[in-house]
Amino acid sequence: xxxxxWNDVFAKIQRKGVLIDGNVLEENFEDVVNKAFDxxxxxxxISDNGxxxxxxxxxxxxxxxxxxxxxxxxxILGNHLPYSQVYHLGAGGQNGGRxxxxxxxxxxxxxLSEEELDSIKIATCSLENMxxxxxxxxxxxxxxxxAENYSVTVSEEVITQERKQSASFSENGNNxxxxxxxxxxxxxxxxxxxxxxxxxxxATGDGLASGQLVVTVHKARSVEKKGLVGKADPxxxxxxxxxxxxxxxxxxxHDPIWHFTACFDIEEQSTNEITMEVFDDDFGKDDFLGxxxxxxxxxxxxxxxxNKWIPLENCxxxxxxxxxxxIPLQRISRPVGHISLTLQKGKKIEKKNxxxKADPxxxxxxxKDQHKSETVKNTANPTWNYDFAFDIxxxxxxxxxxEVFDDDxxxxxxxxxVTLDTDTIMKKQKLDNLWTRLExxxxxxxxxxxxxxxxxxxxxxxxxxxxxxxxxxxxxIDEQLEENKVEKIAMAEKNxxxxxxxxxxxxxxxxxxxxxxxxxxxxxxxxDNNWFMVVSSNPNLPINVNLVPFKQxxxxxxxxxxxxxPRGGFHNIKRVxxxxxxxxxxxxxxxxxxRAGQAYQFWTDTQGKNFNLGxxxxxxxxxxxxxxxxxxxxxKAEDYIEASLKLADENEPEFSGxxxxxxxxxxxxx
Numbered sequence: 001x002x003x004x005x006w007n008d009v010f011a012k013i014q015r016k017g018v019l020i021d022g023n024v025l026e027e028n029f030e031d032v033v034n035k036a037f038d039x040x041x042x043x044x045x046i047s048d049n050g051x052x053x054x055x056x057x058x059x060x061x062x063x064x065x066x067x068x069x070x071x072x073x074x075x076i077l078g079n080h081l082p083y084s085q086v087y088h089l090g091a092g093g094q095n096g097g098r099x100x101x102x103x104x105x106x107x108x109x110x111x112l113s114e115e116e117l118d119s120i121k122i123a124t125c126s127l128e129n130m131x132x133x134x135x136x137x138x139x140x141x142x143x144x145x146x147a148e149n150y151s152v153t154v155s156e157e158v159i160t161q162e163r164k165q166s167a168s169f170s171e172n173g174n175n176x177x178x179x180x181x182x183x184x185x186x187x188x189x190x191x192x193x194x195x196x197x198x199x200x201x202x203a204t205g206d207g208l209a210s211g212q213l214v215v216t217v218h219k220a221r222s223v224e225k226k227g228l229v230g231k232a233d234p235x236x237x238x239x240x241x242x243x244x245x246x247x248x249x250x251x252x253x254h255d256p257i258w259h260f261t262a263c264f265d266i267e268e269q270s271t272n273e274i275t276m277e278v279f280d281d282d283f284g285k286d287d288f289l290g291x292x293x294x295x296x297x298x299x300x301x302x303x304x305x306x307n308k309w310i311p312l313e314n315c316x317x318x319x320x321x322x323x324x325x326x327i328p329l330q331r332i333s334r335p336v337g338h339i340s341l342t343l344q345k346g347k348k349i350e351k352k353n354x355x356x357k358a359d360p361x362x363x364x365x366x367x368k369d370q371h372k373s374e375t376v377k378n379t380a381n382p383t384w385n386y387d388f389a390f391d392i393x394x395x396x397x398x399x400x401x402x403e404v405f406d407d408d409x410x411x412x413x414x415x416x417x418v419t420l421d422t423d424t425i426m427k428k429q430k431l432d433n434l435w436t437r438l439e440x441x442x443x444x445x446x447x448x449x450x451x452x453x454x455x456x457x458x459x460x461x462x463x464x465x466x467x468x469x470x471x472x473x474x475x476x477i478d479e480q481l482e483e484n485k486v487e488k489i490a491m492a493e494k495n496x497x498x499x500x501x502x503x504x505x506x507x508x509x510x511x512x513x514x515x516x517x518x519x520x521x522x523x524x525x526x527x528d529n530n531w532f533m534v535v536s537s538n539p540n541l542p543i544n545v546n547l548v549p550f551k552q553x554x555x556x557x558x559x560x561x562x563x564x565x566p567r568g569g570f571h572n573i574k575r576v577x578x579x580x581x582x583x584x585x586x587x588x589x590x591x592x593x594x595r596a597g598q599a600y601q602f603w604t605d606t607q608g609k610n611f612n613l614g615x616x617x618x619x620x621x622x623x624x625x626x627x628x629x630x631x632x633x634x635x636k637a638e639d640y641i642e643a644s645l646k647l648a649d650e651n652e653p654e655f656s657g658x659x660x661x662x663x664x665x666x667x668x669x670x
Contacts (some may be wrong), residue, residue, distance in 0.1 A: 055088070064076070112198075121513060273295060276291075305322075307553075337454040342450075392452075433447060519544075546564075564618040596618055639665070643657060
């Protein structure tokens with residue numbers, strides 16, 4: 001079959017109403033050797049040349065279309081909104097011949113009108129150097145906004161960005177004196193600008209921004225035994241380029257707990273790998289017990305690299321639990337806030353000594369900062385009432401660790417440990433009387449309370465940025481921004497972009513009609529492009545959504561967090577799991593159809609009553625900011641949650657069904 005006939009074949013498949021997959025490709029393009037389809041990735045291709053595209057789904061990494069960290073869209077999209085993930089293809093496929101790409105979208109095709117179907121396009125461009133990208137503000141604080149866009153253009157120069165009490169902005173080519181903005185909005189804008197002006201890495205992975213990498217090795221399990229007598233005495237060594245950090249030794253243990261944090265300086269030409277090597281501390285030469293390597297781009301792209309088990313190599317058994325994050329250079333010393341904690345008491349603390357009960361005390365660590373409680377003698381149910389606090393900086397580790405020891409003659413025996421996620425504390429502001437089960441022991445819990453106090457807003461003083469020229473065009477923002485609320489602006493109702501305005505990037509983007517579209521995939525000819533995203537100029541289109549339940553691993557009686565996640569593949573669920581909130585999927589996805597950006601009330605029936613858990617809003621880009629909490633007080637002894645979603649001004653629900661859980665809920669938690 002000649003490649004010129006492919007469009008006709010795809011049209012025939014579409015008329016039959018058959019969904020594209022690997023079998024359909026094989027049946028209809030039997031004589032085409034170079035083709036592939038990956039349902040998990042949501043990508044496939046068919047090519048009449050030797051090009052085999054290596055595709056990536058860009059979750060949090062830099063790309064020409066959107067910034068998921070700061071909720072910004074590039075003005076090159078005009079009034080088009082995303083309705084798929086961003087796909088990036090490796091170089092190649094530009095030497096003649098045809099390549100068609102299969103991309104997964106979020107849209108509910110049966111729910112679209114003919115006009116809405118015609119609005120579906122593929123935003124595509126060819127771009128490897130992303131040193132110059134413009135974004136527009138898609139979410140601003142407050143509602144009294146005269147015009148809601150600014151752009152940031154980055155180039156290879158060095159200047160000083162000035163932020164003064166009064167500033168001159170560009171309005172239709174004229175300089176206009178503006179009054180200073182409130183600190184809250186100024187700080188948010190600057191945070192958004194920093195994400196763009198100081199990119200972590202470009203899309204190809206070449207070149208790194210300066211900053212600091214914070215790595216915590218929490219523990220290991222099933223470490224190999226090398227010695228003939230006794231267990232191993234393991235320690236871990238972290239290496240990044242010429243920088244080396246070594247943990248303390250844990251004696252006589254194949255499941256050592258270190259909670260060891262190291263900070264490494266990152267420079268533009270630094271290496272891309274961190275090496276972790278585990279050794280057995282011994283007389284003479286220490287035995288090698290295995291190593292693991294982390295590509296730092298995995299840390300950059302995941303945004304939240306938390307509690308990941310990484311297998312050790314060059315050994316029989318073993319893996320290490322690691323968390324890591326990157327802090328840009330200008331934010332390393334920035335204060336985030338202050339966490340005050342109270343360690344109240346413990347219960348059912350394990351007895352390690354055959355002769356008597358434990359004499360427990362607790363060591364609490366955040367990186368290299370630590371506190372130690374008093375020892376309580378001869379009890380399995382100690383009361384400490386120990387108050388302490390940590391200052392949280394941008395470069396602070398994510399986890400506060402609690403390690404319980406038995407105070408004894410000689411070496412104190414470890415009894416158990418647990419970690420508390422700082423992101424959870426900061427998000428909830430306050431945690432009262434949280435019973436948390438100890439790990440690595442037979443029994444034991446500790447009762448903790450915590451409260452977060454944010455740091456004051458950063459003053460509007462001068463900040464220097466190197467390797468960047470920042471050109472900011474802002475319309476004035478009304479000074480009545482007292483109540484801060486994140487609000488997405490419907491782009492279809494806003495004329496945010498002057499399409500005639502010259503810009504070096506704008507000519508590179510095309511909006512192409514798909515050659516095929518079914519309920520899950522679109523197909524587009526690649527040509528010379530390597531970036532793709534499904535878009536439409538219509539806001540609030542119906543999309544396929546999964547209601548997904550999560551819970552916190554560290555909390556025994558964790559509530560259920562229900563997220564509305566665009567359906568298709570594992571990538572969006574993975575983003576929630578790696579968000580730093582300590583969440584783990586605890587049930588099955590419940591499919592439904594919702595309109596993008598539309599708020600729905602979530603109602604549940606339990607214990608003979610009907611409860612409104614709040615609003616859910618499904619977004620097709622940006623950070624995950626919408627979920628509802630199914631609290632333990634709603635629990636019933638079932639393995640499902642009843643759910644109804646309806647619009648605020650409607651009586652009839654848009655969706656009703658049951659969200660199935662992996663395990664039956666415990667009514668003891670209520």
